Amino acid sequence: MMKAKQRIIILLLAGLLVLTAASCSSQKAADPATETLKLGVLSLEDILPMVVANEKGYFAEEGLTVELIPFQSTVESQSAIQSGDIDGMMNDMVVAALLKESGTDLKVTSVTLEATDERRRFAIVVSPDSDIKTVADLKGRELGISFNSIIEYTTDEMLVAAGVSPEEVNKTAIPKIPVRLEMLINNNIEAANLPDPLITFAEFNGCKTIIDDRGRSIS
Known part of the structure; x- marks a missing residue:
């Protein structure tokens, strides 16, 4: 005990x-x-x-x-x-x-868990019915995030790491995390940045992760 x-x-x-x-x-x-x-x-x-x-x-x-x-x-x-x-x-x-x-x-007062080479903290996930396969496919598409937060920061960093400018993606404000998750699972938005364990939950419901923050030292 x-x-x-x-x-x-x-x-x-x-x-x-x-x-x-x-x-x-x-x-x-x-x-x-x-x-x-x-x-x-x-x-x-x-x-x-x-x-x-x-x-x-x-x-x-x-x-x-x-x-x-x-x-x-x-x-x-x-x-x-x-x-x-x-x-x-x-x-x-x-x-x-x-x-x-x-x-x-x-x-x-203290610092949270961070991403490592083995553990992810944030990921860009696409909806079950989306035809998006790679980060490059996000160009001109809608991506649900929360502005002025670690969500937007990690989104931009992952996009840049994959050779996509954040300005090429239609970032849409969906600040409430549960709402963002529900919209993604129900195909009401094609892509979103989610934190774990919601990434895992989304994958369990048919969503697909196209990039995450493992090994990137951004979160």
Whole structure:
């Protein structure tokens, strides 16, 4: 039990990106027994350690009350942290930089999982009925993404790596990740950039991956 708890804590420290308003650290320390730490999360594999820690009571054992608040897009979590509705969030470095530039006081406390030569984090996936076979086939076609985020950044990098200019592709804003996934599976959009494990789910439902970020050092 103790070893399992230690593994979860290590994952929480090393495997997650949580953006916390820096102003919180300057305020008088709140009583953890009465205050709830509200963290905005996206439905990605990165949140698994937090979910397990919450369900197993590891946060409570440390005197913390944590509420995980799900969001469907980075846009929604951005708005929530700017309005003070949440204390921190799991998001990406592009969003963090944009928030910092706009004057939002925040800190990056830890970094998420990253792509390796064996593990993918993001991929451009095409719908089950699409005739798109290669990245070059995306020229002039619609590609669902979330603008001003790691999704757009990795999309552009993968396109360039395959010899396609981002300007040659019709990038379409579909910020809500579940909506983007559903539209792709139902052939309502021909291609989209998805994070894992949604890539795997899309493939299970007949979609095809034409390029991913493994070994590219972009995520």
